[in-house]
Amino acid sequence: MELSIQERLKDLRVERGLTLEQLAEETKLSKSALGSYEADEYKDISHYALIKLAKFYGVTADYLLGLTETKNHPNADLADLRLSDDMIELLKSGRVDNSLLCELAAHPDFPRLMADLEIYVNGVAVKQVQTANAIVDTMSATIMKQYNPGLTDPQLKQLVAAHIDDDSFCRYVIQQDINKIAFDLREAHKNDFFSVPEDNPLEDFLQTAEETAREDSDPEQAALAFICKRLKLNYKKLSEEEKKWLKKIAQKSDLLKNPNPQRGRK
Template sequence: MYAKLTIPERLKDLRVVDKHLTLEQLAEQTGLSKSALGKYETDDYKDISPFAIATLADFYGVSTDYLMGLTENKNHPNTELQSLHLSDDMVELLSSGKINNRLLCELATHPNFRRLMIDMEICIDQIANMRVEQMNLVLEATRQTVMSKYAPGEDDLYMRTLELGQVQESDFYSHVMHDDLDSIVRDIREAHRKDKTTADPQPTLDDVKEKFEQALEQGSREEMAIHEFCDRMQIPFEKISSEDFSAFLRILSLSKLLKNPNNMRGKAKPQPYYAPKRKKRR
């Protein structure tokens, strides 16, 4: 996850999320060319003209500093620091670049963050602590009374139930706040699933079985190597022509790593299923 939105990400979010426009519609309303607008939203863009920056900033209602990634404030560009009521340590931390401010903002603006803060405040102020202790005292007093009067033993079902029914304060708050934080992290992770910094999803068992079955059907080492290359480079194997496949085979035949160690003397060389058949010698 990047620490801040890139310029292409900002432009695309403003167009798609805020304005709900296509590139054609944006070009019509701003007077900028569709091809230029499309290039601005790709990672390999070279530069953006000052005229385009000013035009897009005015159209989206944001500052040019926001478009160029100089500030993260889209709607509150001139907010005074005093009005945020941040401590000096917090201001220093946010300005240091040691943490991912973007992640912190997404964490704090999540709908469940308020619940997490309330539960933390209850834990810190020990508001529910008295109730937990009172419940534990009642259960423990009952357990000791039964133990002294009837001596059922520590492993008795009811004695053990009264013991396990007591809630440890640390465990109680740990589970509550853990659930709050888990829901927030899951949503943020899902929102960034398509980011370039996010790891590719791991293959499922069905995917592995399918690739294994394909490898068994492919036959020669050269064909398996071509399949593996196409999978890694995300090239649709079925779109490779017979000429390209034959060229692949000729190149791979030069590899010492793919040489067949078996003695193939006197045996016909395996041919691709779609390669032209050789004429028999008379």
């Protein structure tokens, strides 16, 4: 969610652990002016105060004004970021949530995920696992040659069980990395979303669809009931003229166009 100027100014001050009095002393701006900049009833901030606060907090004026989400690197060179053309096109396309992508990359465990992924892609881990498996196989062959134990021998079965599927192991490690990051991101945003209201329109729609599919049902009445429920209307209290117009509206419902769908048929 995009922050307002007031929220940005207050967040920066709170991050520094400063009171309005302390900020006024540090910036030589009046406490009343600083308070008004953070208030709900926003007072226009002067160019002087904007530049002063931007320099004090070490951010850009564009960030304070809400023109960018980047605090410290508004003019970063793409060459320095080593982004491919495909990556730049993806970020500009709007097909992904760039804010969430930034949070993903900024997560403290993301470097480990990238390291594990690089090891998997380059085949380094696979070679190491294959080497360990070769050692186990050699030990198994030696035991079989010297002692000729049965296939049900506990020690031999332990050696067989120690044989690792290299690809599955590497993907498991990567999956664990991703799971931890995904969980942390979800926890960080768990209060960002509203819960589904008890009065769920989808549930009402599905119930109405079920009713219209019954052989003894009246599709028209089911559609009218659905519309009245969504609009919080008492059908019995409507006048005949109002019922007539409501009926005309209900007749445009897709529920009436195909009240008895053929389920399970192709």
